[in-house]
Amino acid sequence: MQTQQIRTDLALEAHESIDQSTTHIHGIEVNEKDFKEDQVHITTVSVTTKNAAKALGKPMGTYITIEAPALDIPDDGSHREVSTHLASILKELIPDFENEKSILVIGLGNRDVTADSLGPHVIDNLCITRHIILEYGTAAYDKSRMHSISSLAPGVMAQNGMETAEIIKGVIDQTSPDIVIVIDSLAARTLHRLNRTIQITDTGIHPGSGVGNHRNALTEESLGVPVIAIGIPTVVDAATIVWDALEDFSKKSHHSIDLHMLQDDCSNTMLQELNNMYVTGKDVDAIIKRLSFTISEALNMAFDEIEA
Amino acid sequence: MQTQQIRTDLALEAHESIDQSTTHIHGIEVNEKDFKEDQVHITTVSVTTKNAAKALGKPMGTYITIEAPALDIPDDGSHREVSTHLASILKELIPDFENEKSILVIGLGNRDVTADSLGPHVIDNLCITRHIILEYGTAAYDKSRMHSISSLAPGVMAQNGMETAEIIKGVIDQTSPDIVIVIDSLAARTLHRLNRTIQITDTGIHPGSGVGNHRNALTEESLGVPVIAIGIPTVVDAATIVWDALEDFSKKSHHSIDLHMLQDDCSNTMLQELNNMYVTGKDVDAIIKRLSFTISEALNMAFDEIEA
């Protein structure tokens, strides 16, 4: 069966998919840590060769995945334990973070499309400091050293008539941040990862990824500054669900069935209808609001801590 | 294959499902009208015997379905042609509508859950007249005869701690409407009916129907006044999609496969995960807003016309 049908923005899932079918690939390193008391499992996938990147369908770089099965359940502390892990990861992943940095946080996605609204919601709760520091200095916060934080929720091309990349490039040219952090809604392959998984990567955003399907890359290469991407899967492609069910069924029924037949069948209107459809939970509106708060708190925690 | 897996709130789909597998059932009458220039197809399913009701899984009564394939596409006139058909159907279905009536319109569902927010959104755009007529008479509108319109968006049990039916009964006792019209978001079986179909029925709302899964009935029997229900399918159950795909595949691959095997398999975690998941389009937020306007305009048109 071809993997072309399978869409996932998670490197972890892409790796699982390969891992099951082939032998070990040179250039992919996987490290796992389990934090039992926090119900948090962290997997780091490092892709270090071009061959590995091709096999995985993801660019070379580091992909850190926080799996927190309780993340989609309401919690009085807004899952502060997850925010704490995410803040630690960010502080390690952002280069030279112990020195004062100017950081631009981009909330990708469409505020008016629930499953794509994670990025804009994260921006809403960030502590923004750049304009205060520029006017009054860090003394306004009673600190000697601080990161300078700015943010933008640029909207999507259908709203603006502009590529998100055009807007971000323009803003970078004018405000010269040292680092860009991009928040995005992702598509997962499996339902149990929905709204319970956070992927952090230093590879930025690549065309075709995310719920909003960005056409242009947001990477260090295209933007001129390091780009950290933080994503949470909020949807699973409907076609992926059906495809996986068929494959599952094919295995269980011990029929060696040619699934290509189905795919090539032009009369298969169901698969056509499934295009642009996704599977999500009924409480997605409330979950996205809670998740965005966990992420924004992680960013606020990470940005706030800089030793004097 | 058992029909228990298949969930649809549309009598039309329930009938199609039966129609394919069995012979004609006594007590079900189907009439169809096609309005080519409007791209509107109207099917009336009359269920007149208890046997037929049992076979269909829907109570005895009249189910009118407007299918309008263009309904989910943005339109400058907000699909006024569909509003006009819906208004005509309402004027025929509401008993004794040529005389002045006091009408209570209920917008069921959760305003904060996009796929369940159709009802509250319809209420937002209704022309409400009851309080004006009570205080100033119909003269306030320069009319001698008018319907008196009130409305309520009661929210859902998780928000209120009360059954929707309790709230509505209480309001009916206090304000004594002649007729109740209930607006609800439905679940369809097939994707091509999503957001393109309007069902109008004189049977009210029955337990387990709708996206919000109401537990108590809203019917003439339970409320004491005639109840007209207007529903639009905004979601398809994810399990239904997968099930239909498997069945489709089973037919196409010419294997006589025992689908019960799959269903009974306790290790089938995918089907378990699919519970409470639904399939919807990415633009569901915008579609719901537009659909609610088409419905509210139909109600405003129907309520406004009463001959002197």
Place this chain on the structure above:
Amino acid sequence: MQTQQIRTDLALEAHESIDQSTTHIHGIEVNEKDFKEDQVHITTVSVTTKNAAKALGKPMGTYITIEAPALDIPDDGSHREVSTHLASILKELIPDFENEKSILVIGLGNRDVTADSLGPHVIDNLCITRHIILEYGTAAYDKSRMHSISSLAPGVMAQNGMETAEIIKGVIDQTSPDIVIVIDSLAARTLHRLNRTIQITDTGIHPGSGVGNHRNALTEESLGVPVIAIGIPTVVDAATIVWDALEDFSKKSHHSIDLHMLQDDCSNTMLQELNNMYVTGKDVDAIIKRLSFTISEALNMAFDEIEA
């Protein structure tokens, strides 16, 4: 100068207004407590005679005012110190609160009018337990004794075509709560009380009070159960501001000016234009959201504590 121009929903302000101009009135008792570390000042005005009620323009009963000057400033803990004081006051004011009660919380006002949206916002964050307790008992919460909480945001007459009182009466008849708590947005006389003051009273809601100007009373007399009202002033009437400025000016300029002249002047278009206008801060949208959280936390705290 006549007091007819002056509109305030705060008994504290009504009392100040009288206090300055006349001698002590029998039947009004005032007690004050200051909580320095919390920046909270609590004043209890008890109105015990009909004469005093008439002089004050407020019904007989207890009016407790929490003044917290920092309340309109963002705070990491959402002003938990104020929530704690409010919770204590509620536990004392609600009769027989040490025993299990069924409590219906009503969020008055219009969700779509920022200055009138406090009530609906408070409802959004309440812990609702009635439906769970009815179905599974208090065991669902691992408790032996619990208050049963339900809520409703009924909207306003212009949206529903029904008096808010009609809706609430109907819901009380169906669900038989022991106590009703009503949350409302109020009008203050002075700007420095705006969004910094909470009034709690056992007299309920009276016609003409609140930002939304309810026409029917919500009192123990009209609803048949005790009614506690919690209100925060979110607006000052624009006419009141101008009138007070003129009076202030009149005093300062040492002219004995006949302000009635101005009031009676039919050509005084400014005062006419000021009708239905109010004075508010630019950040009212954000303040209302924060205040509603402080109130809902107080209710959650009060409702949660019941000794076994």
Place this chain on the structure above:
Amino acid sequence: MQTQQIRTDLALEAHESIDQSTTHIHGIEVNEKDFKEDQVHITTVSVTTKNAAKALGKPMGTYITIEAPALDIPDDGSHREVSTHLASILKELIPDFENEKSILVIGLGNRDVTADSLGPHVIDNLCITRHIILEYGTAAYDKSRMHSISSLAPGVMAQNGMETAEIIKGVIDQTSPDIVIVIDSLAARTLHRLNRTIQITDTGIHPGSGVGNHRNALTEESLGVPVIAIGIPTVVDAATIVWDALEDFSKKSHHSIDLHMLQDDCSNTMLQELNNMYVTGKDVDAIIKRLSFTISEALNMAFDEIEA
């Protein structure tokens, strides 16, 4: 009395203020047109000399004001007559508009502050074409010649940590529009102009103007392309209302009162409290939504018409 207390973003009001107190100023031309059937009055104030600009407190340029007293009243056609006049004015004011232009529309203001949300709301309803034309050409719209429309709602400095001007400059550098149109919420001096007046000017946006108080200019000089600004007054400064009332009173009572006394009085806490307060109507949320639709329709009408 000094004019320093008086804040208005409307050139028309600034001119009225001068007109009453001084003789005719060279360099200010005023033309008025009345459209009785449309209930629309259009005044063009041309400021052609530096002296006149100084006297008026507004830069040299053309200021066109549409006064439509019915504009704040709900209307089935969303006041299409006003949209039509605004479209005509835009087509005359935009240089070389009969040829294809690339137009960037900026919605200034804070979406979460009702009185400042006009700009973002206008953007929501615009027909955006740039991305379609770039990818498929004007053929996608069955036209040979079209304006290319893009848009941005950049938010405010407190949200972004960046000057709005920085963001807009960056976006202009990347996307090279021929013209920028900026939509903003304004402050008026008098209540009867609130939500009933539209000002169109070719001078752009100047520091300190608008509800959001932008610090940097958005003008042809600062952005490098012509800037048309469209503004509607949604608030009146509370201090202005009080000041005008005092002045009015001072005249009516025939006392020659020294208003400076009041202003200089440090103990005048009321005027201090009035800072950052504004006067607005209770239905401002609904009015802003309706007004934004009238404006966006005018833009859509203007942009749509280009002769082949």
